[in-house]
Amino acid sequence: MSDARPPVRDQRPPMRMREKLILRVVSKALIPFILLFALYVQFHGDFGPGGGFQAGVIFAAGLVLYGVIFGLSSLEHVISPRLVEIGVALGVLLFGGVGVACLVLGAGQEGVGNFLDYNVLSSHGGEGVDAHGQHLGILLVELGVGITVASSMLGIFYMFAGRSRPEDDS
Amino acid sequence: MTTLELIAAALLCLGTFFCLVGGVGIHRMPDFYTRTHAASITDTLGAGLMLIGLMFLCEGQHWTVPVKLGMVLVFVLLTSPTSGHALVKAAAAEGVRWVTEPSPESSPDMEDSEEEA
Amino acid sequence: MPIELILFLLLFATAVVIARLKDLFAAAMLTGIFSLVSAGLFTLMDAVDVAFTEAAVGAGISTILMLGTLSMTTRNEDQQPFRWLPLLVVLITGAVLITGTLDMPAYGDFQAPAHQHELYAGFIETTKEEIGHIPNIVTVILGSFRGYDTLGETTVIFTAAVGVFLLLGHRMKRRQDPASDAQPDEPSEAGGES
Numbered sequence: 001m002s003d004a005r006p007p008v009r010d011q012r013p014p015m016r017m018r019e020k021l022i023l024r025v026v027s028k029a030l031i032p033f034i035l036l037f038a039l040y041v042q043f044h045g046d047f048g049p050g051g052g053f054q055a056g057v058i059f060a061a062g063l064v065l066y067g068v069i070f071g072l073s074s075l076e077h078v079i080s081p082r083l084v085e086i087g088v089a090l091g092v093l094l095f096g097g098v099g100v101a102c103l104v105l106g107a108g109q110e111g112v113g114n115f116l117d118y119n120v121l122s123s124h125g126g127e128g129v130d131a132h133g134q135h136l137g138i139l140l141v142e143l144g145v146g147i148t149v150a151s152s153m154l155g156i157f158y159m160f161a162g163r164s165r166p167e168d169d170s
Numbered sequence: 171m172t173t174l175e176l177i178a179a180a181l182l183c184l185g186t187f188f189c190l191v192g193g194v195g196i197h198r199m200p201d202f203y204t205r206t207h208a209a210s211i212t213d214t215l216g217a218g219l220m221l222i223g224l225m226f227l228c229e230g231q232h233w234t235v236p237v238k239l240g241m242v243l244v245f246v247l248l249t250s251p252t253s254g255h256a257l258v259k260a261a262a263a264e265g266v267r268w269v270t271e272p273s274p275e276s277s278p279d280m281e282d283s284e285e286e287a
Numbered sequence: 288m289p290i291e292l293i294l295f296l297l298l299f300a301t302a303v304v305i306a307r308l309k310d311l312f313a314a315a316m317l318t319g320i321f322s323l324v325s326a327g328l329f330t331l332m333d334a335v336d337v338a339f340t341e342a343a344v345g346a347g348i349s350t351i352l353m354l355g356t357l358s359m360t361t362r363n364e365d366q367q368p369f370r371w372l373p374l375l376v377v378l379i380t381g382a383v384l385i386t387g388t389l390d391m392p393a394y395g396d397f398q399a400p401a402h403q404h405e406l407y408a409g410f411i412e413t414t415k416e417e418i419g420h421i422p423n424i425v426t427v428i429l430g431s432f433r434g435y436d437t438l439g440e441t442t443v444i445f446t447a448a449v450g451v452f453l454l455l456g457h458r459m460k461r462r463q464d465p466a467s468d469a470q471p472d473e474p475s476e477a478g479g480e481s
Contacts, residue, residue, distance in 0.1 A: 019259075026252045030245075041339075046421045049335040051429065057343040064351055085452070092445045095438050116434040135421060138430035145441050152448035153348050159455040160355035 020069065027069045034062035042146045046135070052142040056149025063150075064157050072161050084155040091148025098140045116141075174226045181223030189216035201269045206258050213250035218243060291331055298324050309364045311357055319350035332394075336425045 042055030067075035099116040106113015106120040113120050118137025171179070188211055195208025221243040225236045301321045308314045322345025329338035392399035401407065410432060414424050421427050429437050 022252060022255055026248060030248065045426050046423055048423060049339045049425075050423075051336070051426050054336075054339050054343050057340075057348050061343070061347045061351070064348070088445055088448045092438075092441050095441055099434075099438070116438070118431060131421075134427075134431055138421065138426060141430050141434065141437065142426070145437065148441050148445055148448075152444050155448050156352060156451050157355065159451050160352060160359070163359065163455060 023069050027065055031062050031066055034065070035059060038062060038150075042142065043139075045142055046138065052145030053149055055142075056146040056151075057153060059146070059150040060153030060157070063154055067157070067161065072158075076158075079154065081155070081158055084151050084158060087147055087151030088155060089148075091144040091146070091151065094144030094147065095141055098137060098144070102137070174229065178223045178226035181219050181226070185216050185219035185223060188212070188219060192216060202261055202266050203258055203268050206254055206261075210250060210254040213254070214247060217246050217250070221246070291328065294324055294328050294331070298328070309366065310362065311364055312354070312362055315350060315353040315357060318353065319346045322346045322349065336423075 038055045038059035041050040041058060042052065045051035045055070063075065063079060066078070098118075098121075102117045102120055103112045103115055106117055116137070118133045120133060121136050122133035192208050192210075192212030195211065196205050199205045199208055221239055225239045225243075228236045228239070298321065301317055301324065305314050305317045305321065308317070322341055325345065326338040326342035329335075329341060396402070410428060411424065413432075414421070414427050
């Protein structure tokens with residue numbers, strides 16, 4: 001950069017809520033469906049395209065839309081930054097927890113079971129490949145992935161939106 | 171071709187025509203607001219007519235397929251005009267100028283000097 | 288075939304324009320269009336899961352985050368002087384890569400080594416016979432057969448988020464001033480308009 005001049009943001013005040021009537025009404029109508037679609041993609045990932053990554057991103061996008069239209073403080077009321085920090089770690093914990101549970105549940109004569117071996121998760125007993133155990137394992141694992149991805153995207157948005165005033169830099 | 175296929179073909183061709191109209195309009199329109207109007211024609215008429223045309227092609231498929239297409243149509247018709255509206259509103263608040271009247275020679279591809287509104 | 292050619296040309300044109308633009312806002316928007324066209328190409332290649340993820344991440348969240356970054360910095364890139372060495376490096380690397388792809392088997396070829404390997408057949412047969420509940424083989428491979436890789440990916444996303452929190456997080460406590468976002472109206476106006 002040649003100049004040391006800080007970037008100038010436009011001097012007008014941000015748009016008041018009254019001026020955003022159409023945006024408010026349409027987003028109020030659509031955001032529940034966006035979040036519902038994210039849950040659909042999450043749990044329907046076994047039967048069609050979908051799964052944890054896509055669902056987490058769509059969920060975060062719905063919440064980001066809410067934050068852009070209604071203000072960042074309203075969004076922080078709904079999902080506090082503390083919850084986002086917890087969520088980021090909770091998903092990985094869930095994933096690893098399923099693996100450790102497979103270790104514990106598979107303990108037999110040979111010692112502990114295998115990490116992320118879903119066959120031991122079902123109550124039918126774990127010989128060979130067990131469909132119920134696999135289904136449960138995949139469901140929990142994708143849920144963990146979805147939680148982490150949604151919280152990460154929302155958390156990064158919080159970080160960026162929270163410092164949109166460049167002249168505040170010390 | 172059956173009647174349904176003919177209707178679907180006609181609607182798809184019409185939708186493509188409107189997408190082309192939108193594309194030409196983005197090039198030829200003089201300022202930002204009219205260009206946004208041309209782009210929104212692509213979103214609503216173009217995509218809408220194509221989706222309606224596709225709904226007629228669902229012979230022998232599960233009944234959820236035209237229902238899903240209809241829901242996509244409703245979603246597109248709800249969100250595209252809103253995004254166009256948001257774009258134009260932001261531009262008006264930013265102070266993007268517009269062309270108030272055509273020049274007396276009324277040649278369509280002459281860039282007028284913008285007049286302050 | 289023709290529609291894939293058109294989409295690839297569109298991809299190429301978008302990439303050239305992104306590299307040449309000085310207006311970063313327009314470049315961020317075009318990056319979203321790039322991701323969307325890539326998602327269309329993936330759908331044409333029958334990789335619907337990948338297309339879904341590309342559309343959601345590239346055309347959705349990534350554009351928002353890039354615009355958020357742009358709000359913190361300047362909108363126009365400074366004019367860079369033209370230099371020969373980077374262009375030469377890029378051209379040589381591109382030529383080497385294209386020469387490498389001439390050896391690859393045709394798209395969808397049954398005799399390709401990736402399709403003939405017994406692991407590929409093993410995945411498909413195991414999924415069909417034994418994990419009978421789950422039709423989507425991509426989810427089965429991601430979640431069950433290659434579960435370690437998915438654990439690693441999730442940890443990478445977690446680490447990236449933690450990195451962003453550490454680098455930018457100290458601003459969160461200071462952001463208490465009410466004038467920094469769109470403020471809700473006073474109660475009298477909000478009550479009057481409903």
